[in-house]
Amino acid sequence: MKKNNEKNHLYCFFNGLGLHRHLTGARNWPRSSKKKAAATTSAIFLFSLFFLVLVSAGWIDASFFLAISSNKSLLALVPVKPEFPLTCTKGNATTCPRNYPTSLYNHTLNPSSPITSKNVTCPSYFRWIHEDLRPWKETGITKDMVERARRSAHFRLVIVDGKAYVEKYRQSLQTRDMFSIWGILQLMRYYPGRLPDLDLMFDCDDRPVVRAKDFRGPNARPLPVFRYCSDQWSLDIVFPDWSFWGWAECNIKPWEDVLADIREGNKRTKWKDRVPYAYWRGNPNVAPTRRDLLKCNVSPKNDWNTRLYIQSWEEEKKQGYKESNLQDQCTHRYKIYTEGWAWSVSEKYILACDSMTLYIRSRYHDFYIRGMEPLQHYWPIRENSKCTSLKFAVDWGNNHTDKAQAIGKASSKFIQEDMKMDYVYDYMFHILNEYAKLLKYKPTVPAGAVELCAETMACPANGTWRSFMEKSLVKSPSETIPCNLPPYDPQAVSQLVERKASSTRQVETWENDYRQNLNKKP
Incomplete structure (x- = not known):
């Protein structure tokens, strides 16, 4: 019975293409009509052309042929992108589930397949990532520099082995800190397993605090502080603001x-x-x-x-x-x-x-x-x-x-x-990735930090806050890696x-x- 059902699925698929008579058994083919034989040849050619289009577009891969050889149903052959919605328990989840993929979608589906690229250069404003991180290019960033930046920070974010940990210091205006952290968690769901270990301080207030004039000379050690904006007299590292995920x-x-x-x-x-x-x-x-x-x-x-x-x-x-x-x-x-x-x-x-x-x-x-x-x-x-x-x-x-x-x-x-959301995530990825390269130490989880994920933040929330988190939830990993970061080009910036x-x-x-x-x- 099972084999018959699988044959029926194949028959229905090819029947939709008008080719079932040519592909489901030679016994039904006309033996004497040259015209019908020519029509058969044309139909097979058109099917082959259609099939090649599907393969070249990436809609069908080698697993399709393997499945046919093992007589599987076509309905099971077409890969469906998995979704991972919030998994809140009855009492609201307080722990992070471990079923979310740890790599990009295509690579998760078939680990032997190469990871695909957008194959595009990031928009022009991405080049400012190099400028924003230039104060630490020669010296790097030490753990002492990060910890001294605590004096103005609302929270500390640490990523270790693909998990996010947050240590809160003070309450931000409204829920800026909550939705900023939420945004970073969505980035980690969008590009799972791609962010390196990192350790940073985030200030959710409006105005920059790291004045360039306070850190001059060869021994200068500016404090690395992330925030939503900066100016020409400051060294604060600019990052997308909380409202990209909703301003409740x-x-x-x-x-x-x-x-x-x-x-x-x-x-x-x-x-x-x-x-x-x-x-x-x-x-x-x-x-x-x-x-x-x-x-x-x-x-x-x-x-x-x-x-x-x-x-x-x-x-x-x-x-x-x-x-x-x-x-x-x-x-x-x-x-x-x-x-x-x-x-x-x-x-x-x-x-x-x-x-x-x-x-x-x-x-x-701001960043763009x-x-x-x-x-x-x-x-x-x-x-x-x-x-x-x-x-x-x-x-x-x-x-x-x-x-x-x-x-x-x-x-x-x-x-x-x-400035579509894909590029917002790409910008976040690149600035965090480039920042992590500057760290002169291996990040570890602070004693006062707690692990956060989508469930621990959204499940206890309610009202507009919960609604916006659900609307902005990244339910599946990206199918591609981020856009290509433009190289550092001070002349282009000056121009x-x-x-x-x-x-x-x-x-x-x-x-x-x-x-x-x-x-x-x-």
Whole structure:
């Protein structure tokens, strides 16, 4: 009975291709008709061609032929990518399961097969990994340097033999530390067994703390501290922020969901049909530069071509976050980005819209903005004269709609393609991998650290926190290794910095000419 069932599976498969008569037994073949014989030959040729396409695409491997020779069902021949959801026990799991693969998907399925590569070079912003780690290139990183960095850290992360251990020192703002750790655990599920042993300190506050001027000279030993942003005067190591896995306190979903929502939001209104003003919504109370921005709002005396709105997250929470849906905020031709107390999480959401981003000059940078350029991905705005600079930018855009629209499209494309979650994980992998190479000691598990995994974090969670963890859970290992990290090229970095400065100067020149012409008018 079993063999008959397996033959039936084969028959159904080939019947779907219209080839069963030619492949299930010679007794049914026509013996006299030349036309039918020719049709048979053609059918076999087409099947062979189709089969070769499946093999070359990687959908069928050698196991297919082995299975046929052993008379197995075709339904069992097609490999199904295994998924590993949360395995919470009735009382919520407090231990880590050991059934998750320890290597990439293809290699797990067939250990003798070579590990495949994306065969692409990482996006341009990856080259800054070398710059961020350059202060330790000559000296390396000692255990003493790491432990002295504890003074500002919220937690210590240690990876040993493919397992993550965390020692917490102090509570972060909201649940930044929780979702940052969660993100690293997802990286380990995405690329199982590929991260080397490492030991690092992570600071979840906004502003950098490792000042370059405090560590000068040949004997300088800067403290290695990971955080979400840095500036040109600091040596903090930049890492993706917690909100890529969801910002529960603001009801902002994980990054993959947000990207999909904004893609749909971009389609709702054609660019030239959008409101021809610059839009900003946010909390002005976090920094003087934002309070200064509010002076540029439309008033009975002035119209600076802006439409600015104050965001109260407390009120939003009471109203069910009706006014903070990110996909509903791509309705103006222009969107304004301004930093807050430091860099702002809002940056990536603003740049994802295909409205032209008016980027107020910022002191702080996150990990990806250094790969974006003025006039290509955004329009630079002066920080010390925001109102006139914003007015000029909108006037220029409304007089050059095709060029303004192209800048918005390029920005959105960069965020949607070069900042998709696959690349976020690749960036995390490369910076942690390169960092681990600098360690001058073998990491060990601190006495106060506990092992963490997806189950120990998500199973006890509830509400929005649990929901976002489930949405951002990596359920299967990647099928490929990370993209290829660009080599260290200080000349290319210098050229990029100069090109960005040159584009900014060009805009400022246009703006100066614009102002002079306005002053000449009677």
